[in-house]
Amino acid sequence: MAGGYVGKFLRVNLTEGSWSDFTLDDDTLERFIGGSCLAAKLFLDQYPLDADPLSPENPLMIMTGPMVGSGFPGTSRFSVCARSPQTGIWAESACGGTFGPDLKRAGYDGVVIEGRSQGPVTLTIDDSGVRISDASSLWGRDIYEVTDELKALDKSVKVLAIGPAGENLARIAAIGNDKGHFSGRAGLGAVMGSKNLKAVVVRGTSAKAAKADDAGFKLAMKAAMQEIKDSALAEGLHMMGSDANMDLGMVTGDVPVKNWTSGGEFDLASNLSGPTMREKYLTKAHACTNCPIACKRVVKVDGGPFATEEGPGPEYETCAVFGTMLMNPDLTAVIKANELCNRYGMDTISCGSAVALAMELYEKGEITKDRLGGLDLSWGNMDAVLELVRQTAYREGFGDILADGAVHAARRLGGSAMDAVVHVKGLEAPMHDPRGFHGMGLAYMMSNRGACHLQHFVLATEQGMASWPQLFDMKDDYEGTTSVGKAMLVYNSENYGILANSLSICHYVAYSIRPETLRDAFNAITGFGFDFAGLLSTGMRDWTLKRGFNNLLGISKKDDILPKRIMTALEEGGAAGSVPDTDLLLKEYYALRGLDERGFPKEDVLVRLGLNELKERLYR
Amino acid sequence: MPIKAMTQEWMDAYKAAIQADPEYKGLAKDWEGSVSLVVNPDPAKNVPEPIYLFMDYWHGDVGDFVVCDKEKADSAKFVMTGDYARWKQVAYKELDATKALLQGKLKMKGDLPYVVRNIKTVNKVIDILGRVDTLWPDDDHK
Structure with missing residues (x-):
């Protein structure tokens, strides 16, 4: 079996109160890796896409990746995925914190939750097995209270919980991990609430994923630690958090x-x-x-x-x-x-x-x-x-x-x-103005969960936090308020950055280390032996798979637009007088992505990426 | 007439350009502290030895602007170090200084949050640097 995986996934049916394990073959793991990419693959293969997102038929998937639990920096992450009740299309929301590594130590690479419990429940996964327990006493309470109460019984457990918003099926509801970490976007807390699932509790100590190359991993780990130590970006994030962007971004x-x-x-x-x-x-x-x-x-x-x-x-x-x-x-x-x-x-x-x-x-x-x-x-x-x-x-x-x-x-x-x-495909834009950075505008238009800054590394490459000319053709310094040359930058930054949510690694760590270091660590863990071209091709497959998912739900070129407000120039500030040239951006991007006039991946692209089943569904 | 880069004459011209800028004084009214720039040697580009430049800024005024030794450079509140080619890119605005810092192409010792808070002042002095008519060591000598 490929390294980095504990080799088991858990499927829980809350309607029946049952659960079982399942496995995936190495070929599937190598092509779809883990996290949100693997979730999209499972969803397409096994579940109806058109079910009401708040119905029992919409699965809620909590997926780690092969790097999670390895000890490599920034790999505590996991992705929660479903069809979004807010946008009606593909939803994924990655989260840091503590949950991911413990889920793997409890013996699972991921969990798929189906159905709907009759009453409020918690799902517990630990070394001794799986349990579904009554959670009536927790229903109605906020995430901090629930987390404290569940940890009062055993402080070492890791908690995923919803609050009143999820219970009330607010389509902007989030899922919290240990109070400070959130799968926030696209309403996945409401999906969890629709299942009457108040919390998922994990505690794992015994399972461990083997690494393919321990010595190689140690070298990559050592390199990563030094690169982070030397990184001004990492230093700034440590000292000021992500809000370091406020002063810089206003300029x-x-x-x-x-x-x-x-x-x-x-x-x-x-x-x-x-x-x-x-x-x-x-x-x-x-x-x-x-x-x-x-x-x-x-x-x-x-x-x-x-x-x-x-x-x-x-x-x-x-x-x-x-x-x-x-x-x-x-x-x-x-x-x-x-x-x-x-x-x-x-x-x-x-x-x-x-x-x-x-x-x-x-x-x-x-x-x-x-x-x-x-x-x-x-x-x-x-x-x-x-x-x-x-x-x-x-x-x-x-x-x-x-x-x-x-x-x-x-x-x-x-x-x-x-x-x-200001939204794309129903998801409100994050706090990065495409009038200041036209590439971000294209990334919003083409992100598979709607306007998003976390399905790609455009934030890092276009704003100059990172420069990786060894990975793909790019400059050290891009002018924000131009659309020229941005389609290629976005295309490549997507193909690399989307991997963050399948490998399950933090964006900030990935920005702070060299691509060689990330590649080497990933290969040492899994044994897959990817070169840069292989990584980017895998990212392309990931993006195309989710695009196809959305195409099957009715998304097409008409939805790849920026809203009127963003297409109206500001009179003052760093982006004054500037709006993205969406015609240029889309024309170049569609050619790079191999999208047809409808905004569907072309058949030859799907075949080249090995997405033949998706091709059959899109073109039958 | 271009002035040879990183000489005392060039530092004097840079200081004068800052003092003459109509916006600088207001923007820098809260800035306290000296900045030194360390230029790593690059013999192939006619920079055989490291060059140390010390600049004193205080609440919108400018004090010492001198070519100095390593000891004085190290005494500055902020010390920024980089290869000659990077500094030239920054001066020509081919590479934004903040981006260079984040990408590791320049290194800085000093209070990073202070720099972030005063980013408009930092950008202003770099903008003025680009206005000094400069003959760089690897430019064609006339």
């Missing part, structure tokens, strides 16, 4: 302001930045399992209206969406909003984006105070925002409209609402 036009309508708010950004968080509220840096970077923030706000206990702090995305996007200059209010979203189990990007939409419509008079139950949603009024966040998680009042995300909310609200939502 380059990366940071969205006032629901994507403004730019150049340097003082606002400075109040919300990584250095400010470090100076005022950081109590310590925290690391996922086996990560020397420790980018995660632990923060505490003493006193004031937004006081919080010591706990997980916000990422850059959250600081932008509950900060600059809402014209809120108070970082303590962002920290509080982050805590609430964590506790309720909601994706901060989707939640904050939906709130930003509501604030804009309130300013325009399209939503009245009466409709908001008396809330004054003026820009920056964070007391009202926090109340709206609570209502959203519980589907109370106006929150019921926001609970399904900004696109669903805009459809219900009408008027100018849809023009005020």
Whole structure:
């Protein structure tokens, strides 16, 4: 058997209360690796694509990859996958933390959860086996409370849990791992909630995946540790977390302001930045399992209206969406909003984006105070925002409209609402403005889960955090506000970056180490013997597989678009006067990807990638 | 008339250009501390020895701008080191300094969060550097 795998997957049927193990052959593992790629393969092979995402027929998959548990930096990760209840297409959301390595030590490379339990349950997987237990006493409680209670019985367990948002089937619900790590995007918490599955608890100590080449792995490991030690990016992430981007991004036009309508708010950004968080509220840096970077923030706000206990702090995305996007200059209010979203189990990007939409419509008079139950949603009024966040998680009042995300909310609200939502394929864009970085715009258009900055490495390559000319033809320095040459950059950055979610390695670690080091570690673990071309080809297969999944669900060229707001230039800031040339970007990209006029992968591309079954389904 | 790069005359011209910039003083009003640039030798490009440059910045004013020895360079609050070719790329804006730092093409000793917080000031002094009419060691000598 290939190295890096413990060799077993678990299939649980919550309707029947049963479970069984299954295995996959080495050829399948070598071609689809693990994580979200392997999940997409299993989904296409075994499950109906068109089932209601909140029905028992939609499987919820929790998949690790072959590097997980190896001890290599940044490999604690796992991907949660299903058909999204928010977008209706492929959903995957990778998560760091602690869960992945323990799942493998408990003897499983992944778990597929089918059906729906009659009442609330927890699923426990440990050295002694699998158990489904009543969770009635946990239902209704937030993620922090549930995690604490489950760990009170055994502090060594690792917990995946949903909060009230998932229970209430909010289509922006997230899944939390040990409070500070989230599979946030595309509503996978609602899928878990639809199964009446409150938590998955793992504790593993005995199983271990063999490595194909221990000596080779040690060499790669040593190289990785030195490269991370030498990396200014890793140093910056350790010192300032991902929110280091706030100051830098405001200069380059990366940071969205006032629901994507403004730019150049340097003082606002400075109040919300990584250095400010470090100076005022950081109590310590925290690391996922086996990560020397420790980018995660632990923060505490003493006193004031937004006081919080010591706990997980916000990422850059959250600081932008509950900060600059809402014209809120108070970082303590962002920290509080982050805590609430964590506790309720909601994706901060989707939640904050939906709130930003509501604030804009309130300013325009399209939503009245009466409709908001008396809330004054003026820009920056964070007391009202926090109340709206609570209502959203519980589907109370106006929150019921926001609970399904900004696109669903805009459809219900009408008027100018849809023009005020920045999304692709139903998923709100993360906090990186394509007007400042046109390649990111193309990446949003073509990402298989909707607008996304984590299905590829475009953030790193286009913004200059990393340069890998040995891997593919690229420059050290790209101008953000041009579309020329970006299709090739995006294409290659996707083919490499998408592997992060199948190998299951953190983006920040992958940005900080040489591709040679990652390749060598991967080969030493698995024994697959990939060269760079093989890695990129595997990434191409991964992307094409998920594209085909979405094509079967009706996605085509008409959906590969940027929203009106992004195609409207800003008057100030680093991206002033700039919009992506989407015609150029798509024309070049479609040719590189081998997509036909409909936006389907061409038959010869599918054959070359060995996706013959997908070809039969797309072309029959 | 171009000035030979990384000489005292060139440092004086750079200092004068910063002082003459209408935006610099306001942007740099919060900046405290000296910066040194260390240029690694590259004999093939007519840089046979390392070059050390020391620049003192304080709340929008500029103090000593000198070609110095290693000891003085090391005393700066921020020490940035890189190969000659990289520095030239930065001066010509072929390579953004922040990107060079993140990619490991330049190294920095000093308070990184401070630099991030003051990134507009950093970008401004690099922008001004590009305006100094410069004859680089590997340029064709006239």
